[in-house]
Amino acid sequence: MFKVNDNYLKLAGSYLFSTIGKKVAAYSAANPDKKLIRLGIGDVTLPLTDSVITALHKSVDEMAKKETFMGYTPDLGYEFLRSAIAREDFKTRGVDIAIDEIFISDGAKSDSGNIGDIFSVDNRVAVCDPVYTVYVDTNVMAGRTGNYNEKTGKYDNVIYMPCTKENNFAPEIPKETPDIIYLCFPNNPTGATITKDELQKWVDYANSVKAVIIYDAAYEAYISEDNVAHTIYECDGAKTCAIEIRSFSKNAGFTGTRLGYTVVPKELKSGDVSVNALWARRHGTKFNGAPYIIQRAGEAIYTEEGKKEVRSLVDYYMKNAKVIKEGLTKAGYSCSGGVNSPYIWLETPNNMTSWEFFDYLLEEKNVVGTPGSGFGPCGEGYFRLTSFGSYENTVEAVERIVK
Numbered sequence: 001m002f003k004v005n006d007n008y009l010k011l012a013g014s015y016l017f018s019t020i021g022k023k024v025a026a027y028s029a030a031n032p033d034k035k036l037i038r039l040g041i042g043d044v045t046l047p048l049t050d051s052v053i054t055a056l057h058k059s060v061d062e063m064a065k066k067e068t069f070m071g072y073t074p075d076l077g078y079e080f081l082r083s084a085i086a087r088e089d090f091k092t093r094g095v096d097i098a099i100d101e102i103f104i105s106d107g108a109k110s111d112s113g114n115i116g117d118i119f120s121v122d123n124r125v126a127v128c129d130p131v132y133t134v135y136v137d138t139n140v141m142a143g144r145t146g147n148y149n150e151k152t153g154k155y156d157n158v159i160y161m162p163c164t165k166e167n168n169f170a171p172e173i174p175k176e177t178p179d180i181i182y183l184c185f186p187n188n189p190t191g192a193t194i195t196k197d198e199l200q201k202w203v204d205y206a207n208s209v210k211a212v213i214i215y216d217a218a219y220e221a222y223i224s225e226d227n228v229a230h231t232i233y234e235c236d237g238a239k240t241c242a243i244e245i246r247s248f249s250k251n252a253g254f255t256g257t258r259l260g261y262t263v264v265p266k267e268l269k270s271g272d273v274s275v276n277a278l279w280a281r282r283h284g285t286k287f288n289g290a291p292y293i294i295q296r297a298g299e300a301i302y303t304e305e306g307k308k309e310v311r312s313l314v315d316y317y318m319k320n321a322k323v324i325k326e327g328l329t330k331a332g333y334s335c336s337g338g339v340n341s342p343y344i345w346l347e348t349p350n351n352m353t354s355w356e357f358f359d360y361l362l363e364e365k366n367v368v369g370t371p372g373s374g375f376g377p378c379g380e381g382y383f384r385l386t387s388f389g390s391y392e393n394t395v396e397a398v399e400r401i402v403k
């Protein structure tokens with residue numbers, strides 16, 4: 001008889017966004033006249049930019065002709081894209097990343113989930129609490145955790161690093177020593193980030209205990225403060241301890257187009273084993289490449305025009321972030337994030353739980369957000385609003401909430 005991977009049976013509850021979806025659908029069905037404003041899921045709403053669309057059209061036309069048709073893509077991704085990334089995302093920041101350290105993928109979610117394939121099941125994992133749940137769930141699936149503990153809301157054998165108001169939502173070096181440390185800055189869900197000096201401490205720590213940092217920089221484009229690193233490789237010694245994951249979703253609006261990449265430096269080793277070589281092997285075996293036309297679209301964001309367009313997308317969303325943060329702060333809410341991030345993290349008023357506040361906003365204000373407790377026990381009593389809606393809807397949502 002076949003057996004399933006029973007690690008999957010350890011997974012707790014239903015996925016946060018499907019629970020929200022069900023609640024919203026039930027409310028809409030019962031109240032068809034109400035106009036809901038959705039500031040919940042981290043999906044973008046602005047369309048792809050002109051440079052991207054032009055590159056897509058051009059490459060689609062190439063696919064229509066025998067002379068220019070493209071089949072399977074190279075394992076690591078096309079060189080035209082990898083060299084644009086090395087030049088624009090790293091060289092401009094004073095960081096040398098070789099193109100064979102860059103692996104093109106279909107997005108940061110897949111990479112942050114798949115990267116665990118190359119690490120032993122015996123590794124001890126550390127995550128922030130609250131956390132982008134993919135890091136935890138994929139480790140549960142891999143068997144790297146114990147069971148879910150209903151009482152604590154945590155999985156056994158995982159090191160949770162609390163991110164609370166008291167520590168400015170920045171994790172502290174854990175007391176127990178982890179082997180794999182997931183960090184995400186700017187952070188989803190809290191919108192917090194840490195300075196380059198603070199990040200340097202994590203790099204030094206990881207090198208000292210021989211841990212690997214999986215650094216998710218999906219929101220790098222939102223960094224507005226000078227003392228925040230755009231890539232972990234700005235820190236000395238990061239190449240011997242860190243893997244960095246990037247996405248084209250939040251900067252260029254590729255959430256439905258799908259493109260990302262992961263940097264695995266050649267200096268990163270476990271004993272004598274090159275992690276870069278393992279990831280190359282894994283990538284080549286289990287992944288057949290992001291589509292040519294999408295890689296051409298990705299290349300377009302690195303042109304002068306493309307860079308300006310990305311800036312204007314990010315500026316648009318950051319204007320929304322300002323509206324939310326200033327509006328709610330003025331009304332007495334305690335809010336953080338929204339400076340280097342499209343996410344605003346607010347404390348629920350009157351000791352409401354995160355889900356109570358969700359229901360209140362849905363039913364009384366017709367605004368949909370995300371309950372902080374869905375991201376981990378330390379998210380209880382918090383709520384996430386995103387700035388990915390339209391400006392008009394964002395202004396209206398804030399007016400409704402503060403009324």
Ligand SMILES: Cc1ncc(COP(=O)(O)O)c(C=O)c1O
Nearest residue numbers: 042107108109132188218247249
């Ligand atoms: C921290 C973080 N990493 C990765 C992703 C997923 O990115 P992608 O669309 O490239 O899969 C998200 C999406 O919300 C995210 O918040």
